[in-house]
Amino acid sequence: MRQRGMLTLGAGLGAAAALSLAAPHPAPAAPGHCSYAPSTSRPTLTHGDTGTAVKQAQCLSNMWGGQPPKLALDGVFDSVMLKKLKWIQGCHGLPQSGVIEGRTWQVLYHPALDCYDPYPA
Numbered sequence: 001m002r003q004r005g006m007l008t009l010g011a012g013l014g015a016a017a018a019l020s021l022a023a024p025h026p027a028p029a030a031p032g033h034c035s036y037a038p039s040t041s042r043p044t045l046t047h048g049d050t051g052t053a054v055k056q057a058q059c060l061s062n063m064w065g066g067q068p069p070k071l072a073l074d075g076v077f078d079s080v081m082l083k084k085l086k087w088i089q090g091c092h093g094l095p096q097s098g099v100i101e102g103r104t105w106q107v108l109y110h111p112a113l114d115c116y117d118p119y120p121a
Helices: 002-023 052-062 078-092 103-109
Strands: none
Touching: 052 078, 052 103, 078 103
């Protein structure tokens, strides 16, 4: 009887492990080096804005890596940042407004694992 219980437990653990491999894993939160502004500070930002919140958004958007260019961490919301931000918004099915607000901040802190939208030329 004890042996059968061990087999059942083993089968259950194996199934749980298989399910955890098949289930999608959420993207990791932004690494600690994006600490220019507290994660609770999420003001609305638009093209032309400057400051530490912009620098935080630049750092977070650089977590995407890959083909889009790395943004300079200068705290200036310029046209290069606007282009990248619109691409990030499109990757998450958000309106490509170029405005960083609540939903956009959320995706900056928790980016999609992959984006299949080509980066605009």
